[in-house]
Amino acid sequence: MNYSDHARCPSCSGNMIFSIGAQKLVCESCSRMLSPDEYELIIAEKKKKGVSDEAVSGAKPNVDESDEFASLNRSYTCTSCGGEINPGALGATDFCPFCGNAIVFTDKFRDQRMPDFILPFIREKSYFIANFKKRARTKFFVPDSFIREAVQENVKATYVPFWLYDVKISGEADYKAEKVERRGSGKYSSYEHTVYQGHAVGSQKYINVPQDGSSDVDDRISQALEPYPTEAAQPFSFAWLSGLNAIIYNMDSQDSYVSIRRRVTTSFDSFLSNAKKYDYTMVERRDYRMEPVKVSYALFPIWTMDLLWRNRKFRFAMNGQTGRSAEEFPVSWTKFYTCQLATWFLSSCLGMWLALGILAGGGSNSGRAVGDSLLFLFVGTAAFVRYVSVKYLFARNITAALSAMVMLACAAYFISEVAEGTHDSFRDGFTFVILLGFFIAGVISTSLWTIRIIRKDNAMELRRESNDYVSVPDDVVSSRNHKLLYRKSNKSRDSLILSEAEKKKKRGWF
Ligand SMILES: [Zn+2]
Ligand SMILES: [Zn+2]
Incomplete structure (x- = not known):
């Protein structure tokens, strides 16, 4: 039977909850502490000895086996008290409303897909709250009363599903590149624009480019919290989730590839056109082959809360591993x-x-x-x-x-x-x-x-690039040649090639 899990204390059968501060499961009754690894070992032992599923499980799903999609929206019967639990279609953890046991709906992950790894929370709630105050004090013109009076609601530590792509990309591009230099000083200064025409061929590899797999999570927030240090990831086990929030994905790896594709293309554009060396570059023609090499499924830790202030709602989120934050604050x-x-x-x-x-x-x-x-x-x-x-x-x-x-x-x-x-x-x-x-x-x-x-x-903005994930940062292109196209002086610093492109685009539109 496909039961969901409840982290039950091996000593006293009490409710065990993962403590971020201790990085261990802690029993609410007898305070026994176990790391997720230790806990999993004990459970495996019990199962080997033939203890029935029911003795180690937390809740029994009420399933209609015939309907696969509806089955994710199932209700559960708590095996401790017989109460009914309704976590919703995407919720992967919950507390039994009657006996307070922390349940992880492991059957949902088993039915959908098991995460390859998990990046654990290491920042506690107190750090999250303190970080909000700190950020609010350093941002420009945040009203004092907001810092003092904003009501903190829905403070949540949630494991969010992410797709991580390893992508190989190769191909060629025609591009224009522009250098702008200031000549003279004061009233008599002008800007010299030197424009090159270039062609480059090369290849690159990107590792673990992330995209969240939940349509409920604002991409601007999940991207603002990057990078997620995957080197600190742990092998997945359900014990990590006990007592915290977790959701399963509702956008599969295919859906998520769209944003990954766009970001990798932008980064490869600037790599081929050697954008770091110029003030402006623009790819005019590209011919790329992009190939996803590997897709991993991971759970990443995100703290979130709503701040209610004068009938308005503001958001604050933080990467539970690095402490990096994303926020919207009012301005006085x-x-x-x-x-x-x-x-x-x-x-x-x-x-x-x-x-x-x-x-x-x-x-x-x-x-x-x-x-x-x-x-x-x-x-x-x-x-x-x-x-x-x-x-x-x-x-x-x-x-x-x-x-x-x-x-x-x-x-x-x-x-x-x-x-x-x-x-x-x-x-x-x-x-x-x-x-x-x-x-x-x-x-x-x-x-x-x-x-x-x-x-x-x-601002919370979508990321356009994936530069953080290049596998070999100073990779060289296999061929690149560029020639001087023209040199022009004028009063403005603004890019000539970009304004040319703007004009062309406008003509195309009308
Ligand atoms: Zn105990
Ligand atoms: Zn219960």
Whole structure:
């Protein structure tokens, strides 16, 4: 009979649960500890001695053997208390709601496919929670009240099914590559674009490229948590799952190959076109043969939780082995705009004071000197807003309030200095208008720029490449030749080959 398992203590028949901290099964009644290996050995011994299946099993599936798919959505009868358990189609572990025994539905894995290995959880719940606080404090403009008040819900340690592909790829590509170099400085600088046409032939091998096999798991999260260090993997046994969450796959290895194929192609593109050596590369024609050499099925550990805050829900996830995290956090726009306005207002007032001081000093070069000092101030403030203000001064509510106050006080001081100084209304008005423009330009440009940084910092994006999984990183291509196509100078740093491709694409569309 195909029973599911319950890790029963060999000494007292109590409920055994895997403890991440101890890396062992711990009996809830007598505290006996056993590693998964030790436990499996004892069970194997018992079975050899002819102890019946029922004595070691946890729950009996209520199956209609004729219907294969529905059978994964079966209910179970607890062998300890006779209660009914409904884990749902994909749930592979659960607690009996009546007697609290931790059940692993091993029959589901046996019916579907047995994992080749498991990457165990080594990070505990306390580490996961602490990591959330740490991440929230280091990200830009996260509201303090979010860190304090967000309600943590559905904190779960789940073993997620993954497909791991070993892929061989070979072929040839025609590509364009571009190097961009800056010539000259200041106002007179320009960019020299050197474009090459190339052709390369080669081959590469990728090992253990992962793709989760569950449509319920957001790929952006499972990919953000890469890499999963498969060198720390353990041979699979059900004892690892006792008391933790686990799910079985609902996307088979074929379904998952689509994303693997795309990622390997992108990586092979940049390998053949030698992308590391150029600023931009673009493959124009490719002829690749891709061959999956091996597919493994593994369970990887992922911590997840929902954070409820002011009627909104945010997600936080962490790799249970490495501690790497993926998150979506709210942004405090009050803090953001206070930072932008206070910093630029201070600089503009300082600028006005400097400008009037220099103009009052007179001299034939004073106009030029004002222009230079304003430019210097603008660049300085921009860098300040980018690196210091954002990260330190305006990181927390209290420091944000203090910084804004100090900045306003300094600005008031400069204004009073200006008011006390010259009273040439034309020159004052002129300087005021220039500084107002300076203020507006600064706020707008660094706002756009900072918003981009915040978005990037908070983004969960799909991975396009599989570079982490190349088997021989400095492999050489069997042939590569490229020739100079053209050289062109212009004012922009933007890629010529990519904008050409954009235009071509657009023409194709309309
Ligand atoms: Zn016990
Ligand atoms: Zn029960």
